[in-house]
Amino acid sequence: MTVQASTARAVADVESVAPQDADGRARAARALAGRVGGVWLVGVILPVLLAAGWELAVAGGFANGRLMPPPSQIWGELVRLAASGELWTHLLTTLWRVLAGFAVGAIAGTLAGLLTGASGLARQALDPTIQALRAIPSIAWVPLFILWLGIFEASKVALIAVGVFFPVYLGVMGAIGSIDRKLVEVGRVFRLGRVQMATRVLLPAVLPEWVISLRSGLGLGFMFVVAAEFMGASEGLGYLLVDGQQLGKPAQILAAIITFAILGKLCDQALVLATRPLLAWRDTVRARL
Amino acid sequence: MLTFANLTKTYAGGGAAALSQVDLAVQAGEIAAIVGGSGCGKTTLLRLTAGLDQASSGFIEIDGDRVTAPHPAIGIVFQEPRLLPWLTVRDNVAFGLGDQPRAARRQRADEALERVGLAGYGDRWPRELSGGQQQRVAIARALAPRPKALLLDEPFSALDAFTRASLHDHLLALWEESRPTVVIVTHDVEEAVTLGDRIIVMQPRPGHIYEEIPVDLPRPRDRMSPNFDAAKRRVLKALDNSLNPQHPPGQTAPAGGALWW
Numbered sequence: 001m002t003v004q005a006s007t008a009r010a011v012a013d014v015e016s017v018a019p020q021d022a023d024g025r026a027r028a029a030r031a032l033a034g035r036v037g038g039v040w041l042v043g044v045i046l047p048v049l050l051a052a053g054w055e056l057a058v059a060g061g062f063a064n065g066r067l068m069p070p071p072s073q074i075w076g077e078l079v080r081l082a083a084s085g086e087l088w089t090h091l092l093t094t095l096w097r098v099l100a101g102f103a104v105g106a107i108a109g110t111l112a113g114l115l116t117g118a119s120g121l122a123r124q125a126l127d128p129t130i131q132a133l134r135a136i137p138s139i140a141w142v143p144l145f146i147l148w149l150g151i152f153e154a155s156k157v158a159l160i161a162v163g164v165f166f167p168v169y170l171g172v173m174g175a176i177g178s179i180d181r182k183l184v185e186v187g188r189v190f191r192l193g194r195v196q197m198a199t200r201v202l203l204p205a206v207l208p209e210w211v212i213s214l215r216s217g218l219g220l221g222f223m224f225v226v227a228a229e230f231m232g233a234s235e236g237l238g239y240l241l242v243d244g245q246q247l248g249k250p251a252q253i254l255a256a257i258i259t260f261a262i263l264g265k266l267c268d269q270a271l272v273l274a275t276r277p278l279l280a281w282r283d284t285v286r287a288r289l
Numbered sequence: 290m291l292t293f294a295n296l297t298k299t300y301a302g303g304g305a306a307a308l309s310q311v312d313l314a315v316q317a318g319e320i321a322a323i324v325g326g327s328g329c330g331k332t333t334l335l336r337l338t339a340g341l342d343q344a345s346s347g348f349i350e351i352d353g354d355r356v357t358a359p360h361p362a363i364g365i366v367f368q369e370p371r372l373l374p375w376l377t378v379r380d381n382v383a384f385g386l387g388d389q390p391r392a393a394r395r396q397r398a399d400e401a402l403e404r405v406g407l408a409g410y411g412d413r414w415p416r417e418l419s420g421g422q423q424q425r426v427a428i429a430r431a432l433a434p435r436p437k438a439l440l441l442d443e444p445f446s447a448l449d450a451f452t453r454a455s456l457h458d459h460l461l462a463l464w465e466e467s468r469p470t471v472v473i474v475t476h477d478v479e480e481a482v483t484l485g486d487r488i489i490v491m492q493p494r495p496g497h498i499y500e501e502i503p504v505d506l507p508r509p510r511d512r513m514s515p516n517f518d519a520a521k522r523r524v525l526k527a528l529d530n531s532l533n534p535q536h537p538p539g540q541t542a543p544a545g546g547a548l549w550w
Contacts (some may be wrong), residue, residue: 185341186371189359189383190434200384204375281375281414 037271074258077251081240091259093235094225097153098267101160102221102269109165113172118202127173138224142231157226162215163224171213175206208282211275215268224263237263281288291315291338291438293469295347298333307333309495311348317352318468322475322485324524326532328444330496331474335442338472350439352355364431364469365440368447370423373417378402378426380409385434401429404463421452425459432463438470445474446449457483461508478528482520483510491522492531499531 051071058065065073087089112130116123141162142155149155177201187201229238237256245253295417298308304351306328322443323331336342338349340359349356351363364385372381383398402408405425415423424444431439441460446454457480464471475481481488485504492499511517 182367182369182371185367185375186373186384188341189339189365190387191359192387196387201373202372207375248292281416 004066020165048099067250074254077249077255081252081255087255089261090235090237090240090256092227093265094237095263095267097156097228097236098160099216100153100224101157101224102164103217104157105161105164106168106217108161109168109213109217110172110210112165114176114198114202116169117173117176117206118198121228123173130169134170137208138162139227140227142227146231151232156225156231156233159228160221160224163220167216167220168210168213171209172206175209175213177204179205182201207275207278211271211279215271216276217269218267219264222267226260259264290317290352291472292350293338293347296334296337296344296349297344297346298330298337299345304448306330306495308337311496311498312480313489313498314402315438315470315472317470319517320464320471320473320484320486321489322473322481322487323489323491324475324478324481324528325491325496325499326493326528328496329491329493329531332442333496334491335365335440335472338438338440338483339363339542359435362437362441364434364436364438365426365529366371366424366442366444367430370415370427371418372423372426372430374415376415377411377415378415378418380413380523382411382429384430393403397433398429400411402426404432405429405459421456421491424448424456428460432467432469435467436469438472439464441471441473443474445480453477453480458509460484462502466495478521478524479512482517482524483512488520488524490531491504492529499528502527512529 022277054063054065054068055070055072057063058070069077078087081090112126116127116130138159141159143153145158149158176283183205184197184201186198225236226238229236230242233239233242237260240256241253244250244256292311293311296308296311297306299306307328311330311334313321315416323334325331333342337344338356340356340363343357351360354360354362356363372378373384376384377399379395379402382401383394386397387395389397399408399411402411405428407422407425407429410418410422410426415426418426428444445456448456461484471484473481473484482504486502488502489498490500490502502520502523506514506516506520
C-alpha cells in the first residue's frame with residue numbers, strides 16, 4: 001500500500017471521529033502521525049540523530065570536520081556536483097556499466113543454472129569447473145581482463161558480469177534441485193516434453209528463488225563496479241571516490257558513497273517491482289520481498 | 290477395460306516385491322476400490338497404472354493398449370491436490386489440455402469446474418481455496434481431458450468426514466455423467482463400500498490380491514442400511530484375515546478388526 005493511500009484513509013478516519021475539543025484534535029493528530037509515519041520513521045531516528053549530533057559538534061567547534069565533513073557540507077557538495085552536471089555524468093556511466101554487466105551475468109547465470117540444474121550429465125561435466133572458477137576472488141581477474149579486453153568499458157563490464165554470474169548460477173541450479181518432485185510428476189502425468197516441462201513447470205517453480213538470486217547478483221554488480229572503476233576510469237562514481245581521495249576531498253567521497261547507496265536501493269526496488277507481478281501466486285509468510 | 294496381467298514390481302535395493310503377480314481386470318465403467326494394510330502395494334499399483342513407474346514384469350493394458358508411460362486415456366488424482374501454485378484455478382484445470390486452442394481450453398476448463406461445483410472460482414489462486422475445494426480442482430483437472438480411466442490415490446484422506454462425504458457424492462455424480470473406469474485406493478473401508486462396485490483387498494509382503502468382494506448395492510447407497518453394514522463387515526473381516534494370516538492355534542483372532550491398520 002502506498003503512503004498516500006494510508007494517509008487518505010487515516011485522514012478519513014480522523015474526520016469521522018470529528019473531535020469536539022482541542023484535546024481530542026491533538027489526540028487524533030497523534031494517531032494520524034503514528035499510523036502514517038510510525039512504521040518507517042522508527043528506522044530513521046538513529047541516522048538523523050547521528051547526523052545532527054555531528055553537525056552540532058562541528059558547528060560548536062568540538063571537532064574540526066576536515067576528514068569527516070558534517071552533513072551540511074556533504075549536501076553542499078552533492079548540490080554542487082548536481083548543478084554542474086558532473087554528478088549525472090558519473091552516475092549514468094556507473095549505471096550503464098552495472099546494467100550491462102548485470103544483463104550479461106544474469107542471462108549467462110540463468111542459462112547455465114538451468115542446464116546444470118535440469119541435467120545430471122551437464123551438472124557432472126560443468127559444475128566442478130564452475131565451482132573452481134567461483135573460488136577465485138573475482139578481483140583477481142582484473143589484470144587479465146585488462147590485458148585481454150583493454151582498459152576501457154569491455155573489461156569493466158566483464159568484471160561485473162563475472163560478479164553477477166555466480167550468485168545467479170548457484171541460485172537457479174539450487175532452486176531446480178529443490179523443486180517438489182510431486183509437481184514434476186503432474187507434468188509427467190500430462191505427458192509434457194522436455195521443453196514444455198522446463199517452461200511450464202521448472203521455470204515458474206524457481207521464479208521466487210530466481211528473483212532473490214538476481215537481487216544478490218545486482219548487489220554484487222554494484223560492488224564490482226567500484227572495483228572496476230578503481231582500476232582506471234575517467235568517469236563514474238568510483239572515479240569520484242578515487243579522485244576525492246587523491247585530491248583530499250572527503251565531502252566528494254561521501255557524496256559519491258551516498259549516491260551509490262541511493263542508486264543501489266533504487267535499482268533493487270525497480271527489480272522487485274518489475275518481478276512482483278510474476279510472484280503474485282505465492283502463499284508465503286511474507287508475500288513481499 | 291483396464292487389465293493387469295501377472296504384474297510384479299520390485300524396487301531397486303531389493304527386499305520383498307512391492308507387488309507380486311497381480312492379475313486383475315476392471316471392466317469399463319466399473320469402480321474398483323482397493324484397500325489393504327500399509328505396504329500392500331496399493332499405491333505402487335496405481336503409480337504403475339499412471340505410467341509413473343515401470344513394472345518389473347507383467348503388464349497393464351487399457352483397452353488392449355500397453356501402458357508403459359503416462360497414457361492419455363488415464364487420469365490420476367493424487368493424495369494431495371498437487372495444483373501448480375503459479376497457475377490460476379482455471380489454468381490448473383486446463384493444464385492437460387495443451388493440444389487444444391485457447392478458447393476451447395478455457396471453455397472445457399470452465400465446464401469441468403462447474404461440474405465439481407466451483408463455477409466462478411476460475412480466476413482464483415489455488416492458495417485461496419480450502420483443502421476440499423483444491424481436491425475438487427484436482428479431480429476437475431484429471432477429468433478435463435476426458436480419460437477412459439480415472440485413478441484416485443487416497444484422494445480424500447486428508448479431509449474431514451463431512452467434506453469427504455460430500456466429495457463422495459460429487460465423485461459419483463461425475464462418474465454417472467461419463468462412466469469412466471475408476472480405480473480408487475483408500476484406507477477407509479466405509480469409503481470403499483460407498484463407492485466401489487468391487488472391493489479388492491490386498492495383502493502385504495509381497496503385495497498381492499487377497500480377496501475380491503463384489504458390492505451389489507444400488508446407488509445412492511444408504512450408509513445406515515443393514516446391507517451396507519454387512520458389506521462393510523465382510524471387508525473388515527477380509528482385511529483382518531489378510532493382516533493376521535496365521536495366528537497360532539488356540540489363540541483367538543482379535544475381535545472386531547477395527548484396528549487393521
